[in-house]
Each structure stands twice: as structure tokens, then as C-alpha cells.
Amino acid sequence: MSSTRLPRDLHPVAWWVWALGLAVAASLTTNPVALLLLVAVATVVVVARRSDQPWADSFRLYVWLGVAIVTIRVVFRVVFGAGDVGTVLVPLPSVPLPHWVAGITLLGPVTRESLLAGLYDGLRLATIVVCVGAANSLANPKRLLRSVPSALYEIGTALVVAVTVLPQLADSVRRVRAAQRLRAGETGRVGRLRRFLVPVLEDALERSLSLAAGMDARGYGRATGLSRGTRRVTGGLMLAGLLGICVGTYAVLDQTAPRWLALPMLVVGLLAAVAGLLSAGRRVERSRYRPDPWRWPEAAACAGGVAVAALGWWTGSHDVLVAYPDVSSVPRLGAASLVGAALALAGALCSPPAAAPYAARAETPADLTVGVGA
Template structure:
């Protein structure tokens, strides 16, 4: 019963769910599958986002995704590839110097070129929208609390970076409301300048304030450590990175010795974890009221990972579904449809979010703004 009370889900669970969707999108160019992933992310965001400022940024990520698709298709038209196909628009080809051999400016626009640009643009746009879904559902400040101690420096920079866009969405709302109250009859360029300058200034100021607050609270600060301990930590991290690189090369290159594949990956992961544990021991920072990890967090994370695993299986067993050609009609099989729809489960499994303006009954009276 306690898992259904309004509470904020662990931010790592939302990011694992979103990364699973993003992994599924990166493994396919099927436009139907990509649209389905976007729809799944949209439904879950609408069902489980809170009324915090960062939750309003999802619409901006969708707009950015649409812009990516338009730009990708426009580049296909501008830098066309001389190849056969069904010509839709016969544009004149502009001559280029000899050093630009292999690049064609304009020229005939074929249906195959447009579809190839559309599929590539949709895949990149879906990745951006999945990241936007995680950013709209997870509190970035609480995410920093879950970062391993060895990654506080990197985590601080990442949190400041990912909060700029949500802060931008909140700044747009507040500046628009303030300017609507002031009125004004300036021209179109003047209105745009009066709108953009305060929005960018406010978003940057709030992100810098967040960075200053984290620095004041000791994020990324470390205690005293001997020189030998630093050398051991650096050697473990470097050896783990080298082991992972060699192991991934062995997995991707089928002609490489098998001893360079999975064993080197396991060895690299073990060394990297040992290095992170050694580096985290030097960070002197206590954790106040850590976020709980309960069964809804596990279910949400597993749903996202299941979507990614299904896409990986389809890419190997049914490549004609994962990567349809531009000369055929894309289709979705039942496993692809059901595997992607697993991503909708967090809309039901995750507890409802805490709303700042919610009214909760406490005893015989209802107290506004109080959460349980």
C-alpha cells in the first residue's frame, strides 16, 4: 500500500528506463518502431511527470526532435548522392571544385534519398526525446545524490548541463507571463529580443546558482590521500579502461582471439569497479535521507531494459524488421510490438508523483500543500 502513495521515484530508475528506450531506438531504423517508442515515452511522461519546473521541458525536446528530422532531410536534399531511384524533384546540380570530389550539391531528389534521411533523422530525434523523457521525470538534483562518490566531479558538471534545458523551459513560462502583464507594442524583432535575452539570462543564472549551491555543500571535494593511494587508484582505472577497450574490440571483431573478448571485458569491469571504489573512498561526504529503492524502481528499470533487449534480439533475428530498406514498406511483427509496449508499464507500476499544490487529508482535516 505504501508503494502507491504519492512519492518521487528514484531518478536512476527513470534513467535506466529511458536508456532502454534509447537503446532500442539506436538499434533500428524502422519508422513505425521509432514512432512507437516516442509514443511510449510520451504516454509515460504525461502519466507520471510532476509539476516541478523540469517536468515542463519534454515539449521542448519534442520540438528539437522535429527540427532534427527537418534538418536531416534538408541536408539530404542539399547534398544529394548521385544514385539511381525514383526522381521526385529534378533540381539543377551545381558544380564543385575538384577537391570536393564525391560531394554533390543539389541535383535530382529521389524518393530513396528522402526516406533514408527521414529514417536517420527519426532515429536521432527518438534518442533526444528519450533523454528528454528522463529529464522530465527524474529530478536532476536528486540524481546527483545517487552518483557514486568517485564521480561527484563529473556528476556535478553533468547535472548543471542537463538542468539548463529544464530551467530554460521554466524561464520561458515565467518571462512570457511577466511580459503579458506588462504589455507592449514593439515590433516583431523587438518582441523577440525582449523575450530571448531575459530567458537566456535567467536560465544561465539559475544553473550557475545550482553550481554554486553544490560547491557550497561540498560536492566533489575530497579529503587527504597519500600519493601512493592516488597512483593505485589511477592505475586501476587506466587498466580497467584498457581492458574494456580490448574486450569490446574482441567482441566486435570476429577474427580476433576469443581470449580478448568476454574475459577481457570482465577483467576490465572488475578493475574499473575497484578503481571507482578506491577513488570514492577519498570523498568525505555524508548522505542525508537517501532515496529508497523499492519494487516499483526495479519494475520500471526492468521494463526499459526489456525494451532494449527486445530490440537487440530483433536486430539479430529479424533484420528486415529492424532495418527495412527504403524500397519496401516497413512492418512491425508481434514481438516487436509487444516488446516496445512493455515500456508503457511504468505508467501504471510507478507510484503517482508528489504534486506541490496537492491537498492531503491528515486526520479529520485536509491540509493544503502537505504530502505524506
């Protein structure tokens, strides 16, 4: 067996690049068939390549969150008035509102077109959430922090809490559920929910904070012996970069702004930000124990994510009717969407199987017999 196919954890940055490529493709379309195809790709890869670690169980939480997003989006279409244009399904009466909330109506006729529009919008957001959940389930969040730039180590404790809360939540759900099976308690739905929800949230947050406190106690991301001039130069570069990026982004979006404030200012801001990050990272000393390798499976996963994002952008620019189908017609799937999904799936499945966590081998009766005889 090749060394690249031996069970190991893929580089976490590769998983995030792959998942963000799927999320970018999902943000560029409202085609429900293409969105469901992206969800299917993410689900297949998670099932095939996730490990037995606690954070791997968090994917189902993202899936349920996506279902809730779609449901809420459709309900909002019904509650806040969907309009009477189209095929009326439920002729609900409209609730009159004061003049200072003009443009907003409550209830009203529920049409098929309005429900489909809400379904398409909610499904797009839900697909983005599922793609991010796939990255969080496949990538080790603690190993991901080892790959961040050195300049970001000073906010490492905040990143730990933000990144590990949901994976810790999945592990807390499993442990609290197992503990409650061993003891009796309230049988009502409200009582069971309170007994389950409060310990889960408290345990997940406490474990994330404990990890952050341990990192802070070990001096994670701290640097000493810095001169005042070095701090001023680094801070000035970061502020200049932030200002340039903000002005350049606004000028790019606003066609009436002078063109020298658009791309030139955006490039200058990016260069200043990169210089600030390099200056801040130079003063952080760190060592790595067993650094994560970057081999061809990582490159294949990244290429699959970039390919699906590029094909999604091409579809949104050149085949608008496929990317944004009319709610009055049956959506169809373009060849670019199929090719992008196939490349994303193939690139992710090129990764080796996940490494199983270490577990002590259980003693068998034969082992015990040999031990006694010895």
C-alpha cells in the same frame, strides 16, 4: 490504498534505466512505425507521471528538438545530393564541384527513396532524443545526483550544470514569458525573439551555476587527509581501467586483432575501473537525508526498459527486414516491437502518481470569518 501506490517520486535511476532501454531499442531500428510507437509510449508516460516541478516542462523542448532533427536530416538529403536512383519527385539540376570534393554533390534529382531514407535516419535520432527528454522530465535531476557513486562526487558541480541546464531552461521560458506579458516591447519577430531568447538563456545558465556554486561552497564531493600513496593507487587503477576498456573495445570491433586483446582485456579493464571507483568512493564521506526508496514499482519500470531493449536487439538480429525496412516498400511492425512497447508502457505505468509540491492552502471567506469571530 497501498503504501506503494501513494503519490511519491519514483527513484530517478529507475526512470533513466527505463528511458535508456527505449533509446537502445530506437537505435537498433529504422522502422518508422516502431520509432513512432516508442515516441508514443514515452509521451504517454510523461503526460501520466510527470510532476508539477519546473523540469517536467522540458519534454516539449526535446520534442521540438526532435522535429528539428528530422527536418534538417531531410533537408541535407536534398541539398547534398540524393542521387537519381528511384522515383524522381523534383528534377533539380546538379551543381558541379571541384575534384577535391569528389563524392559530394549539390542538389540533383530528388527521389522518393532518398527522402524516405533521410526521414528514417532522422526519426531514429529524434526518437533517441525524445527518450532522453522523457527521463529528464520524469526524474528529479537533483535527486539523481544523490544516487551517483561516491567516486563521482568530485565532479558533482560539473554534473549539476550539465544535468540542470535544460530543465532550468524550461522554467526560465515560463517565467520570462509571464514577465514579458506584463510589459510592452518590440512587436517585430526579430525583436521579440531577441527580447525572449537572451533573458531565457542567461537566466537558465545563471541558475545552474548558482546551484553549482552553492554545492561547491558546502564542500560537495571534497575529501581531505589523503596520502600520496592512496592518490597514486586510485589514479593508477583508473588509468589502467581506461586503457583496458579502450584496447578491449577496439579489439572486439576489429576482427583482425588478437582475441586475447578482446574480451579478456575488456574484462580486465572493467575490473580495474570498478576497483578505482571503489577506492575513490571509500574516501568520500557523505550522509543522506531521506534516501530514495527502491520498491517494486522501480523494479517494474527497469524491467520494462530492459525488456524493450532486449526485444529490439532480437528484432534487429533475427528479423532484419522489420528492423531495417526497405524504403521502396511499406514498413511493417513485428510482434516483438508491439510486445516490447506494451511491456515498457505497463512497467512505467506501474509507478505511483507523482507527488504534488507543497502549496499553502488559500484562506477562504469562512476562514476569515472564523478568525475575526475568535
